[in-house]
Amino acid sequence: MFAYFLAALPHFLAYFASAAALAALFLFLYSMATPHREFALIREGNTAAACQLTGTFIGFCIPVAMVIGHSVNLADMLLWGLVAGLVQLAVFVVIARFLFKAISDRITEGCVASGVFVGGMGLGMGILQAACMVP
Incomplete structure (x- = not known):
């Protein structure tokens, strides 16, 4: 065992x-790709930014965790991890450019509903992509 x-x-x-x-x-x-600065906003106590970044981060980590368990090697895991990151960026772009063009401003203003929505969409898409990454 040891x-x-x-x-x-x-x-x-x-x-x-x-x-x-x-x-x-x-x-x-x-955080560099989004128009608002999540970490600075979180330091200021902006709950919307915290919800957005936390949901997105969990939405990234879930597929990475799934891939770790099923990858054939470290390079395979890293490549699929990059895919997970790109999907999360795409989720934000679709929301911010096509659905709610002012959502970044709303998060900066502290609108918790906007932060929860973006974070929740990132989390949901992360769960879906995790399911798709299993061979």
């Missing part, structure tokens, strides 16, 4: 470190 643990530990560390780096990269790129 020998198995020692043999599996490097794989765990590699996947976890890669997933954490991918998650940090996603948060950075996503």
Whole structure:
């Protein structure tokens, strides 16, 4: 049992470190791609921005977690993780450009409904893509 643990530990560390780096990269790129600055707004106590970013982040993490369990190797996991990030960016673009053009302004103003909507859409799409990423 202990020998198995020692043999599996490097794989765990590699996947976890890669997933954490991918998650940090996603948060950075996503926050740079949106018109509003989520982290600054959250520091100011903006609940709408917190709901939006949290839902989107969970919507990213769910498919990455699914892919970790089913990927054939680390590169496979990273590629599908990039797909998960692109889907989350696409969700925001579709909402902000086609459905509710002022949603970024509404989040900046602290409209919790807008933040929950964007975060919820990101979470829902993350669940759907996680289901699609299983071979």
